[in-house]
């Protein structure tokens with residue numbers, strides 16, 4: 001049985017004040033909001049790096065987990081601006097998003113860098129959330145399967161299939177991110193099943209247990225149909241995770 005995961009990716013948004021407000025609203029809704037929110041679903045938030053320490057302190061007595069939005073592939077040293085996996089552990093992070101399409105597209109991260117990030121997170125006990133997804137052009141050219149499988153195979157070929165046992169995969173079609181245009185439940189399910197099938201070629205037990213979440217304009221209105229799909233185990237939520245009530249409603253749906 002796969003445990004669902006809902007992760008809020010706050011991207012480069014917020015201030016000390018707004019983040020404190022968002023976290024206390026989340027904690028409050030979880031405390032009042034009956035057991036259902038806590039039932040069978042892991043809830044994680046990914047604030048900007050500079051607010052991780054604040055978030056960690058505010059989440060001390062909460063079941064909400066902490067994720068970073070990125071992690072360096074290097075351990076330490078002369079990498080100006082980078083944040084290492086051990087620093088993230090120090091700040092209470094249990095998860096790290098790696099290979100988000102915004103990192104791949106805007107900051108030129110290729111599969112090799114993503115493998116390094118995945119590996120450095122996992123080596124220290126952080127669960128990587130590996131993002132894969134095709135652009136609109138890829139989809140229109142019929143290359144969706146090839147693109148997402150290449151991104152997944154980069155990990156499997158370098159680190160072995162067992163690396164996936166302590167990881168989450170997020171399928172995020174690039175054309176659905178921040179556009180309000182979500183993949184239909186059937187489109188998403190098709191890719192999730194494809195990814196699970198690929199893992200199954202190596203190890204059917206790992207495939208069965210692999211958490212594969214969907215991201216791209218998820219909100220409380222479309223979450224139910226997406227999460228009802230057999231191979232969708234939760235969501236990576238951007239814009240809608242900046243609103244506490246909306247995010248909690250998405251978490252409730254997964255029940």
Ligand code: PGA
Pocket residue numbers: 009172176177178179180215216217218236237238239240
């Ligand atoms: P979105 O972002 O929900 O705003 O589309 C999702 C993501 O980028 O993880």
